[in-house]
Amino acid sequence: MVSDVVRIGSSSDMLSKPADRRISEKLIHVFLFLCASVSVLTTVGIVLVLLVETVQFFTEISVFEFLTGTRWTPLLRPQHFGILPLLCGTVWVAVGAGIIALPLGLCTAIFLSEYASPRVRGIVKPLLEILAGIPSVVYGYFAVVMISPLIRQVIPSADVFNAVSASLVLAVMILPMVVSLSEDMLRSVPGSLREAAYALGSTKLDVTCRVVVPAALSGIIASFLLSVSRAVGETMAVTLAAGATPNLTWNPTESIQTMTAYIVQVSLGDTPAGSIEYRTIFAVGMTLFVTTLTMNILAQWVLARYREDYE
Amino acid sequence: MSTSTEIREQVRTRQWMDRAFAWLCGGATLVSVSILVMLIGKIVIEGVARVNWQLLTSFPSRFPEQAGVKSALVGSLWLIVLTAFISVGVGVGAAVYLEEYVPKTRIRGLIQTNIANLAGVPSIVYGILGLGLFVRAISLQQSLIAGALTLSLVILPIIIMASQESLRAVPDSIRHASYALGATRWQTIRHQVLPASIPGIMTGVILALSRALGEAAPLVMIGALNYVAFLPQGLRDPFTALPIQIFNWTSRPQPEFHELAAAAILVLLAMLLGMNAIAVFVRYRYAKHIRW
Numbered sequence: 072m073v074s075d076v077v078r079i080g081s082s083s084d085m086l087s088k089p090a091d092r093r094i095s096e097k098l099i100h101v102f103l104f105l106c107a108s109v110s111v112l113t114t115v116g117i118v119l120v121l122l123v124e125t126v127q128f129f130t131e132i133s134v135f136e137f138l139t140g141t142r143w144t145p146l147l148r149p150q151h152f153g154i155l156p157l158l159c160g161t162v163w164v165a166v167g168a169g170i171i172a173l174p175l176g177l178c179t180a181i182f183l184s185e186y187a188s189p190r191v192r193g194i195v196k197p198l199l200e201i202l203a204g205i206p207s208v209v210y211g212y213f214a215v216v217m218i219s220p221l222i223r224q225v226i227p228s229a230d231v232f233n234a235v236s237a238s239l240v241l242a243v244m245i246l247p248m249v250v251s252l253s254e255d256m257l258r259s260v261p262g263s264l265r266e267a268a269y270a271l272g273s274t275k276l277d278v279t280c281r282v283v284v285p286a287a288l289s290g291i292i293a294s295f296l297l298s299v300s301r302a303v304g305e306t307m308a309v310t311l312a313a314g315a316t317p318n319l320t321w322n323p324t325e326s327i328q329t330m331t332a333y334i335v336q337v338s339l340g341d342t343p344a345g346s347i348e349y350r351t352i353f354a355v356g357m358t359l360f361v362t363t364l365t366m367n368i369l370a371q372w373v374l375a376r377y378r379e380d381y382e
Numbered sequence: 383m384s385t386s387t388e389i390r391e392q393v394r395t396r397q398w399m400d401r402a403f404a405w406l407c408g409g410a411t412l413v414s415v416s417i418l419v420m421l422i423g424k425i426v427i428e429g430v431a432r433v434n435w436q437l438l439t440s441f442p443s444r445f446p447e448q449a450g451v452k453s454a455l456v457g458s459l460w461l462i463v464l465t466a467f468i469s470v471g472v473g474v475g476a477a478v479y480l481e482e483y484v485p486k487t488r489i490r491g492l493i494q495t496n497i498a499n500l501a502g503v504p505s506i507v508y509g510i511l512g513l514g515l516f517v518r519a520i521s522l523q524q525s526l527i528a529g530a531l532t533l534s535l536v537i538l539p540i541i542i543m544a545s546q547e548s549l550r551a552v553p554d555s556i557r558h559a560s561y562a563l564g565a566t567r568w569q570t571i572r573h574q575v576l577p578a579s580i581p582g583i584m585t586g587v588i589l590a591l592s593r594a595l596g597e598a599a600p601l602v603m604i605g606a607l608n609y610v611a612f613l614p615q616g617l618r619d620p621f622t623a624l625p626i627q628i629f630n631w632t633s634r635p636q637p638e639f640h641e642l643a644a645a646a647i648l649v650l651l652a653m654l655l656g657m658n659a660i661a662v663f664v665r666y667r668y669a670k671h672i673r674w
Contacts, residue, residue: 106476107476107493123514179414182408204654205651206596206597208625211632213424246417344518356510371498
């Protein structure tokens with residue numbers, strides 16, 4: 072009799088015996104725990120995979136040479152393993168992107184949060200979200216067919232692939248991120264603060280620059296850090312736009328190579344596993360991972376430490 | 383002594399600066415939006431002539447006029463379906479565990495921080511993980527399944543965070559009512575909490591999958607091929623994907639290949655647009671039925 076009822080289907084688990092139910096609850100608990108532990112295992116996996124090969128790499132190349140060498144030519148003879156040229160490339164494009172995207176993004180965020188009518192905001196925000204959803208390789212295309220030729224018209228001496236094009240295209244890529252994160256922060260400043268400032272005779276400019284932006288400053292700085300960290304880790308667009316010449320240079324119109332672009336270059340060739348060239352991927356990957364992780368943790372720390380609470 | 387004309391002068395300056403700042407911010411917004419218009423416009427102008435049946439049904443070729451995205455399109459579809467199978471269950475499961483099972487302790491805080499940090503790890507680092515773990519250590523080689531597993535890890539943090547937010551939005555009164563009727567924890571989740579949060583979870587999942595669809599860097603790392611003139615038949619077969627095909631065509635110097643790249647981008651963007659439309663539809667369709 073009971074078994075007939077049980078077979079009815081969706082109501083089965085309601086009517087099963089308490090002992091069965093306790094077991095199934097336990098099983099589900101364990102299953103869900105395993106799901107959650109995947110995220111922890113991913114972190115462990117990343118660190119282990121990077122660490123194992125990086126340690127192997129450093130048995131052959133000294134850490135000192137890696138961190139202070141000024142030439143990076145692992146794929147050519149004579150081989151040199153100084154990461155500074157790759158770091159230089161990465162810093163060029165990330166800082167360049169930041170210089171353009173951060174002020175532009177902050178002004179856009181201020182406009183959307185403080186000036187725009189709900190209708191304008193309702194149109195512009197989704198448009199910027201589209202920009203955020205466009206894949207990285209598409210920006211690479213944009214850099215190659217549009218930005219680089221433009222740069223070469225303005226500065227005829229520039230290389231076909233150069234740091235400026237890469238910075239520009241990265242700036243476009245991180246712009247929506249700066250806007251959306253900063254705008255969230257500006258909007259979370261309570262209206263009462265603005266009204267109090269208006270009551271004292273402030274103009275909108277005063278309210279924005281002396282009340283709202285300072286109140287949201289920790290969030291804005293965090294959004295800057297996260298966006299630049301995104302730029303550091305960006306791969307396909309930079310690979311297409313910046314070139315493949317590790318280059319310790321002060322001239323942004325020259326061809327350079329970033330850490331990410333180098334990793335792609337090696338994996339596109341056929342480097343045998345276990346060779347020193349293969350291990351450079353992991354050593355550079357480790358450097359990249361540590362750099363972006365530091366920036367992300369810094370962003371979280373700024374948010375937690377300097378957050379203003381208006382409850 | 384400050385006279386009324388001086389004050390008036392000061393007020394005028396302040397008003398002028400106020401207006402200038404408004405224009406500055408408005409101008410910045412205009413620039414941001416026009417970049418998008420330029421980007422899309424350029425791609426459409428370059429590529430729209432090449433989007434046709436031949437593009438969709440031909441394999442890549444050395445001759446740009448014969449080349450197509452057949453293998454890349456099929457590879458991307460395989461990848462996205464496999465990635466969905468792998469990541470959705472695990473991601474939603476992890477979110478349910480974190481929201482409904484673990485008390486708000488330090489350990490939960492640590493896992494949460496860990497997930498937030500994973501979301502910030504560059505996708506190419508996941509590619510390195512995929513190369514070391516899936517391709518070499520469990521020797522899946524350059525196969526579809528290795529690609530899908532890697533992409534799953536990339537989007538897992540996004541799915542978990544979106545699902546958590548959605549679960550958190552279900553009021554506790556619903557849970558308490560269910561417990562009061564004698565339901566167990568899982569019955570409460572299965573019959574009350576999950577149905578209520580499904581629209582939010584679905585939206586997050588679809589957005590995460592559209593991220594996976596556009597990813598190229600991790601696939602390049604695990605060794606997806608540049609030139610594939612066959613369709614994958616099973617999980618262990620080598621493959622290519624749309625973003626990789628686009629990368630390959632863009633990196634060639636000939637303008638004919640750039641046109642092909644633009645056409646392939648249009649195909650990719652159309653797929654992304656379709657997925658986003660589904661997400662919006664799901665949100666509207668189901669959001670109406672929920673009233674707390």
